Amino acid sequence: MDHFLLLVWHALLVAVFFAFLWRSDPHGRKILFVKTFLIMVVGAMALGWLMFPIP
Protein backbone atom coordinates (compact mmCIF):
# COMPACT_ATOMS: atom_id res chain seq x y z
CA MET A 1 0.00 0.00 0.00
CA ASP A 2 1.45 3.30 -1.10
CA HIS A 3 0.85 5.87 1.64
CA PHE A 4 1.80 8.80 -0.56
CA LEU A 5 -0.62 7.70 -3.26
CA LEU A 6 -3.40 7.56 -0.69
CA LEU A 7 -2.47 11.05 0.49
CA VAL A 8 -2.63 12.36 -3.08
CA TRP A 9 -5.92 10.55 -3.76
CA HIS A 10 -7.50 11.98 -0.60
CA ALA A 11 -6.23 15.48 -1.38
CA LEU A 12 -7.54 15.18 -4.93
CA LEU A 13 -11.04 14.19 -3.84
CA VAL A 14 -11.26 16.88 -1.18
CA ALA A 15 -9.84 19.58 -3.49
CA VAL A 16 -12.31 18.76 -6.25
CA PHE A 17 -15.14 18.73 -3.74
CA PHE A 18 -14.40 22.16 -2.27
CA ALA A 19 -13.66 23.67 -5.66
CA PHE A 20 -17.18 22.78 -6.79
CA LEU A 21 -18.77 23.61 -3.45
CA TRP A 22 -17.31 27.08 -3.01
CA ARG A 23 -16.83 28.36 -6.56
CA SER A 24 -19.27 28.64 -9.44
CA ASP A 25 -17.06 29.79 -12.31
CA PRO A 26 -14.59 27.42 -14.01
CA HIS A 27 -11.60 29.72 -13.48
CA GLY A 28 -12.30 30.15 -9.79
CA ARG A 29 -12.71 26.40 -9.43
CA LYS A 30 -9.36 25.72 -11.08
CA ILE A 31 -7.57 28.21 -8.82
CA LEU A 32 -9.18 26.87 -5.65
CA PHE A 33 -8.53 23.28 -6.70
CA VAL A 34 -4.83 23.90 -7.29
CA LYS A 35 -4.45 25.87 -4.05
CA THR A 36 -6.29 23.33 -1.90
CA PHE A 37 -4.55 20.36 -3.49
CA LEU A 38 -1.07 21.82 -3.15
CA ILE A 39 -1.65 23.00 0.40
CA MET A 40 -2.75 19.54 1.46
CA VAL A 41 -0.04 17.56 -0.32
CA VAL A 42 2.89 19.92 0.26
CA GLY A 43 1.67 20.79 3.77
CA ALA A 44 1.40 17.13 4.78
CA MET A 45 4.88 16.41 3.42
CA ALA A 46 6.33 19.44 5.17
CA LEU A 47 4.65 18.50 8.44
CA GLY A 48 5.89 14.93 8.11
CA TRP A 49 9.40 16.18 7.44
CA LEU A 50 9.27 18.52 10.45
CA MET A 51 8.03 15.71 12.68
CA PHE A 52 10.71 13.32 11.50
CA PRO A 53 13.14 14.02 14.40
CA ILE A 54 10.37 13.59 16.98
CA PRO A 55 10.46 10.05 18.38
Next chain:
Amino acid sequence: MTADKSRGGGGGSRSQPESDGEGRSVRKGLLFLAWLIPGLGHWVLGKRVRSLVFASVIVASFVTGVLLDGEIAVPQQNSPLSWFFAIGCLGNGILYLLRLVWVNGLDGLLGSAFPYGLHGGGDPVAAGFFYGKTFLYTAGLMNLLVVLDVHDIGIGEKS
Protein backbone atom coordinates in the same frame (compact mmCIF):
# COMPACT_ATOMS: atom_id res chain seq x y z
CA MET B 1 -38.25 22.59 -8.29
CA THR B 2 -41.09 24.88 -9.22
CA ALA B 3 -42.01 25.40 -5.61
CA ASP B 4 -38.41 26.25 -4.86
CA LYS B 5 -38.25 28.82 -7.61
CA SER B 6 -41.46 30.52 -6.59
CA ARG B 7 -40.30 30.63 -3.00
CA GLY B 8 -36.58 31.19 -3.34
CA GLY B 9 -36.37 34.52 -5.08
CA GLY B 10 -38.71 36.25 -2.66
CA GLY B 11 -40.78 37.54 -5.56
CA GLY B 12 -44.18 36.11 -4.59
CA SER B 13 -44.99 38.11 -1.50
CA ARG B 14 -48.80 38.00 -2.05
CA SER B 15 -49.18 34.31 -1.28
CA GLN B 16 -46.42 34.26 1.31
CA PRO B 17 -47.98 32.00 3.99
CA GLU B 18 -49.14 29.35 1.51
CA SER B 19 -45.97 29.16 -0.49
CA ASP B 20 -43.89 29.30 2.68
CA GLY B 21 -45.56 26.26 4.19
CA GLU B 22 -45.34 24.37 0.93
CA GLY B 23 -41.76 25.42 0.51
CA ARG B 24 -40.81 24.13 3.92
CA SER B 25 -42.13 20.67 3.18
CA VAL B 26 -40.39 20.66 -0.19
CA ARG B 27 -37.18 21.73 1.47
CA LYS B 28 -37.35 18.98 4.09
CA GLY B 29 -37.97 16.33 1.49
CA LEU B 30 -35.22 17.70 -0.67
CA LEU B 31 -32.77 17.75 2.23
CA PHE B 32 -33.68 14.18 3.07
CA LEU B 33 -33.08 13.14 -0.55
CA ALA B 34 -29.82 15.06 -0.62
CA TRP B 35 -28.66 13.22 2.49
CA LEU B 36 -29.91 9.79 1.43
CA ILE B 37 -28.43 9.74 -2.06
CA PRO B 38 -25.33 11.89 -2.49
CA GLY B 39 -25.78 14.40 -5.30
CA LEU B 40 -29.52 13.89 -5.74
CA GLY B 41 -30.41 17.20 -4.07
CA HIS B 42 -28.37 19.20 -6.57
CA TRP B 43 -29.74 17.08 -9.41
CA VAL B 44 -33.32 17.94 -8.40
CA LEU B 45 -32.38 21.62 -8.20
CA GLY B 46 -31.03 21.45 -11.75
CA LYS B 47 -27.34 21.67 -10.81
CA ARG B 48 -26.44 18.62 -12.85
CA VAL B 49 -22.66 19.06 -13.12
CA ARG B 50 -22.25 19.77 -9.42
CA SER B 51 -24.52 16.84 -8.64
CA LEU B 52 -22.41 14.40 -10.65
CA VAL B 53 -19.16 15.72 -9.22
CA PHE B 54 -20.38 15.52 -5.62
CA ALA B 55 -21.82 12.04 -6.12
CA SER B 56 -18.61 10.80 -7.76
CA VAL B 57 -16.34 12.27 -5.10
CA ILE B 58 -18.40 11.00 -2.16
CA VAL B 59 -18.91 7.51 -3.59
CA ALA B 60 -15.23 7.28 -4.57
CA SER B 61 -14.17 8.31 -1.08
CA PHE B 62 -16.55 5.84 0.55
CA VAL B 63 -15.54 2.93 -1.69
CA THR B 64 -11.86 3.70 -1.11
CA GLY B 65 -12.50 3.59 2.63
CA VAL B 66 -14.25 0.24 2.40
CA LEU B 67 -11.55 -1.22 0.14
CA LEU B 68 -8.90 -0.13 2.64
CA ASP B 69 -10.69 -2.14 5.34
CA GLY B 70 -11.82 0.98 7.15
CA GLU B 71 -14.51 0.84 9.80
CA ILE B 72 -17.66 2.92 9.67
CA ALA B 73 -18.43 4.59 12.97
CA VAL B 74 -21.20 3.12 15.09
CA PRO B 75 -22.41 4.27 18.52
CA GLN B 76 -20.65 2.60 21.45
CA GLN B 77 -22.42 2.25 24.77
CA ASN B 78 -19.64 3.57 27.01
CA SER B 79 -18.31 6.20 24.66
CA PRO B 80 -20.44 9.33 24.21
CA LEU B 81 -17.93 10.69 21.70
CA SER B 82 -18.64 7.76 19.43
CA TRP B 83 -21.99 9.40 18.65
CA PHE B 84 -20.20 12.33 17.01
CA PHE B 85 -18.24 9.96 14.78
CA ALA B 86 -21.37 7.96 14.05
CA ILE B 87 -23.33 11.07 13.08
CA GLY B 88 -20.47 12.22 10.86
CA CYS B 89 -20.33 8.83 9.20
CA LEU B 90 -24.12 8.65 8.97
CA GLY B 91 -23.76 11.62 6.62
CA ASN B 92 -23.01 9.06 3.92
CA GLY B 93 -26.72 8.36 3.70
CA ILE B 94 -27.66 5.18 1.91
CA LEU B 95 -24.02 4.16 1.57
CA TYR B 96 -23.73 4.05 5.36
CA LEU B 97 -26.98 2.12 5.75
CA LEU B 98 -26.03 -0.40 3.06
CA ARG B 99 -22.63 -0.93 4.64
CA LEU B 100 -24.28 -1.49 8.03
CA VAL B 101 -26.58 -4.11 6.48
CA TRP B 102 -23.63 -5.65 4.63
CA VAL B 103 -21.61 -6.01 7.82
CA ASN B 104 -24.34 -6.86 10.34
CA GLY B 105 -27.06 -8.36 8.20
CA LEU B 106 -30.65 -7.25 8.62
CA ASP B 107 -31.09 -9.41 11.70
CA GLY B 108 -28.01 -7.98 13.37
CA LEU B 109 -28.98 -4.44 12.44
CA LEU B 110 -32.38 -4.62 14.10
CA GLY B 111 -31.18 -6.93 16.83
CA SER B 112 -31.36 -6.71 20.58
CA ALA B 113 -29.33 -3.72 21.66
CA PHE B 114 -29.93 -1.35 18.74
CA PRO B 115 -28.29 1.11 18.20
CA TYR B 116 -25.53 -0.39 20.34
CA GLY B 117 -23.82 -3.64 19.53
CA LEU B 118 -23.45 -2.91 15.83
CA HIS B 119 -20.27 -3.73 13.97
CA GLY B 120 -18.65 -1.16 11.72
CA GLY B 121 -16.79 -3.68 9.60
CA GLY B 122 -13.20 -3.24 8.58
CA ASP B 123 -10.12 -4.98 9.84
CA PRO B 124 -8.24 -3.28 12.72
CA VAL B 125 -4.98 -5.04 11.88
CA ALA B 126 -5.09 -4.11 8.20
CA ALA B 127 -2.49 -1.59 7.08
CA GLY B 128 -5.16 0.68 5.65
CA PHE B 129 -7.55 0.56 8.60
CA PHE B 130 -7.06 4.14 9.80
CA TYR B 131 -6.71 5.51 6.29
CA GLY B 132 -9.94 3.77 5.43
CA LYS B 133 -11.70 5.32 8.39
CA THR B 134 -10.47 8.72 7.31
CA PHE B 135 -11.91 8.24 3.83
CA LEU B 136 -15.24 7.02 5.24
CA TYR B 137 -15.55 9.94 7.68
CA THR B 138 -14.49 12.41 5.01
CA ALA B 139 -17.18 11.11 2.65
CA GLY B 140 -19.84 11.48 5.36
CA LEU B 141 -18.81 14.99 6.29
CA MET B 142 -18.64 16.04 2.63
CA ASN B 143 -22.20 14.81 2.09
CA LEU B 144 -23.38 16.78 5.13
CA LEU B 145 -21.83 19.90 3.56
CA VAL B 146 -23.62 19.03 0.33
CA VAL B 147 -26.93 18.90 2.23
CA LEU B 148 -26.23 22.38 3.65
CA ASP B 149 -25.42 23.59 0.14
CA VAL B 150 -28.73 22.20 -1.14
CA HIS B 151 -30.47 24.09 1.66
CA ASP B 152 -28.72 27.35 0.73
CA ILE B 153 -29.62 26.93 -2.93
CA GLY B 154 -33.17 25.95 -2.00
CA ILE B 155 -33.79 29.11 0.02
CA GLY B 156 -32.18 31.26 -2.65
CA GLU B 157 -29.07 32.32 -0.73
CA LYS B 158 -26.81 30.72 -3.28
CA SER B 159 -27.12 30.04 -6.97
